[in-house]
Amino acid sequence: MLVRAITAPGLRRWCRSQRGAATACFPLGRALLGVRGADAAVFLQGLLTNDVTQLVAAGNAPPALYAHALNVQGRCLYDVILYRLHGSTAEEPHILLECDSSVLDSIQKHLKLYKIRRKVTIAPCPDLSLWAVIPGEQPGDASSLPKCADPALLLTPDPRAEVMGWRLIAKKGANLSEIIPGSQVGDVQDYHRHRYKQGIPEGVKDLPPGVALPLESNLAFMNGISFTKGCYIGQELTARTHHMGVIRKRLLPVRFPEPLPGVPEGAEILTQEGKPAGKFRAGGGELGIALLRLAHANEPLYIQLGGDRVKLEATTPQWWPKAAAK
Template identity: 40%
Template sequence: MGTLKYRLRAKVEIENVAEDFSCWQRYGGNLSEKSSAVEEPETASVGWGAGVDHSGESTSHGGMLGWHWHKDPRLDCLGFRGIFPSGTTPPLVEADKETDVENYLLWRGEKGVAEGSIEIPKGEAIPLECNLVGLNAISFDKGCYVGQELIACTHHRVVIRKRLLPLKFLNNNGKEVEEKVAPGSEMIDTVSGKKVGTVTMALGCRGMDVLRLDEAFKVGSLIIQGREDVKVDTIRPELWPSDWYQDHQQHSAVA
């Protein structure tokens, strides 16, 4: 989560409550495909049955601070997220289903969903190249915001030639390799010998980077600089609308 830095034209006191509260994410499977509503119907209950547990309903909606689960607005498969008091287990979290945060980060990376200033470099990243249109993060109907005109013109008039893509790291036999690539590693196209990108996120055998589409899908030609034994395979994210891929194919054909 970001840090609030400024107080503008308001007499407010900012208190750091990071130790008092924790962020949770419920994700996986078809968890959030049941409903397109803002909040999953069953978040009102602490169980998975059809009935409503009113005690659970009170707990899941919180008390004075109003904590409860919200549907992740980016992708259905990312499930639900919420902020809850530290040291407690939120409603609907089963003990045998709780997992390490790295598993969620890997899940998010496999879906091609970047977040934070490391994966989306501040002052460098272009929102359209980071697929934010497909993540419900950009509005073309409301204004005004900084960069609105440039983003709108690019969206409607320009073919996006670079996009954020999930990566898979492999050895020479095509097997996935873990912990062989670090964020900041450079990728090289062995055919042209040129640098094609810098890995912005790497975890286990997966990663993410913004790549030119006419280079990204060259099977078997991408490697990690300095680690010629590690090949890079790109994955087309499920979040991509079909026209993104069609635009790329048409542009490649014309080129």
């Protein structure tokens, strides 16, 4: 087994520290892809928005990073979370890449296209399962996490935002109640509702490949980009937008007055005067996520559904940087 584990005593201490919050574990349909070899980090460095070399740096290397792979026009192709599986710089670099399962074949072809003579192997990890761990509605304290020890699983804070809890990687078929005592397996739809409530995009519905722009998708807010690393595919437009300091549209959480079945993806959102304000991306029930013009985000907004004008409200997530929320 390639993934390091949290010791059972450490997990029990962590669970006790979360007393009062019902810890829910959500099975995710995301795919896991292993990238292993001496050139693993250097190889991914030229393809992703974040500084992947952090994962192989000596000292306090982060256990996980969020990033996007962009096309040459600077638009999002894949949203990924990278996990460091090697224990030290003395070990062969081994990085696990989490992606939308519907693009697993596509991302493998994308990586192999740029592999050339790099000393890396790229292979799916069907023997592993991925879980989101969220302690109720309360954001967790990363300092309470137990430390990794022997080869069974990986539990790490979600690198995108504290409100998203943790990511757990375990053996397929592992008993969650043994790994995290007192936890309950939750409905994955509740996980997506939590994401939409917090305005966290994930997967191709929220981030349409070749359409979504990284900074409009709040990539910088979610710790998913380095503006000081070297070149990578799609960097030019992204860096220019950042240095101009003007982002007129952003992904925002939206809420309808009541649950609505089948809101079309890409449906136009209008102001009260009928001006275009943005587009609905995806959602579930009364919650969703939409790309909106910031100039109209605080106005009354509507969407046309079957001849009816349905009201919706956009909100600014509390986890955003305070300057961005103004």
